[in-house]
Amino acid sequence: MVQNYKDTIQVRKGEELSKEKLKHFLQKTLLETANHELEIEQFGAGHSNLTYLLKMGDWEAVLRRPPHGPVAAKAHDMKREYTFLKYIHSVYNTAPKPLIYSDDESVVGSPFFIMERRKGIILDTQFPDHLSYRPELGKQISKLMVNKLVELHQIDYKQTGLIQLAKPEGFMERQVNGWIKRYERAKTDEIKEVEKLIHYLLKHIPNSTEATVIHYDYKLNNAMFTEDFTQMTGLFDWEMSTIGDPLADVAVAMSYWIQENDNDLLKFGLGKPPVTIMDGFFTRNKFIEEYASNSGRDVSTIDYYITFAYFKLAVIGQQIYYRYKNGQTNDPRFAKLNILVKNMMRQALQSANQYN
Structure with missing residues (x-):
């Protein structure tokens, strides 16, 4: 069992999402009966696409969208990443399951997709404090x-x-x-x-x-x-x-x-x-x-x-x-x-x- 430790940060200034629009989208598509408040946090690592943790009651998922501003041609293609995940997840379940793709830019300001939330340990420049290394x-x-x-x-x-x-x-x-x-x-x-x-x-x-x-x-x-x-x-x-x-x-x-x-x-x-x-x-x-x-x-x-x-x-x-x-x-x-x-x-x- 993985010990719970914080892997998210507060959403960075200028990279906020509209809770109202996103909650409406979720209720329309994934969570019709959800009445809980929508909480949004951000995964702070990475320099490319923006990745957010969405929480409503016990439900959690991850949203991916491109960075703000103009981007390189063919880069940050949300539909392609969603499609790739859809096919790869069925034969390589280490890949998270994609839940929904949307090109409605009125929701978060760009095309985006939502995928399942996975939990575990991610390693970068150090081991978590509660783990001893050998x-x-x-x-x-x-x-x-x-x-x-x-x-x-x-x-x-x-x-x-x-x-x-x-x-x-x-x-x-x-x-x-x-x-x-x-x-x-x-x-x-x-x-x-x-x-x-x-x-x-x-x-x-x-x-x-x-x-x-x-x-x-x-x-x-x-x-x-x-x-x-x-x-x-x-x-x-x-x-x-x-x-x-x-x-x-x-x-x-x-x-x-x-x-x-x-x-x-x-x-x-x-x-x-x-x-x-x-x-x-x-x-x-x-x-x-x-x-x-x-x-x-x-x-x-x-x-x-x-x-x-x-x-x-x-x-x-x-x-x-x-x-x-x-x-x-x-x-x-x-x-x-x-x-x-x-x-x-x-x-x-x-x-x-x-x-x-």
Whole structure:
């Protein structure tokens, strides 16, 4: 049984929802007889979509909507994320069940969807105070992260509705060219490493030989665990999920997976490092080896994918910083994201130089 601890914050200023409009919507669609007061809190983590906890009496659910202001083309597509969850939940129940999608912007100011509320432990930069850490726990969590990724990649998407969203041919070529264009559209500062990095990425695109379901934002703080860390009770943020190269998914996971002996550029590039730096957690190499062993996949080209993953992470930061610099959001957390972008571009280039 998971001990109850606070995983939400008061709704940030400027990101409030109308209780009256939302309660009316809920009574019309999901909770016809609900007479309790609607309570709204916000999940404070994350820099992309806005995520809220809704409570009416004993009923709880989670609402997802895009960030305020103009957003990058094809980003923050609520209908697509809802649809992906609808199909993936039926074959991978670690994904939360989506309840309803709405494109009625009069309710919360944008399209949105509501999904079930999952409960458990989410790990980020530290363990909850009521838990004591031991190295065996780090190994156990690492193994579980590998196994749940392998399980996801084993799903036969062709037997699900996900086949409607699949365009597996030429996946990496589209990804590399697409993310380069995203960077160019959101560019603000001159970063000298970028030109050389882009040249490397375009020149060495691997031929994807397999397509699977990929989460594409698979990281520790998107996962939820039982208190004894024997099970993953939830996996969230399916915004980028698609059908594509499984090694691209592994690489994205590794771009977030920091280890104790990393250089400061990588270790503190996203702020305080995650708990994966603690004794007992897998190194990236150990994670990749375990994935290869459990999945039977050839990971000999993983280095390119990791370089691209760092670049992709930098571009995501750049898109958010572009919105901040252009006054489309005033969230103070975004004020120094340009430093993150430079750090991740340098890390990507270091990765490319290391293996080139």
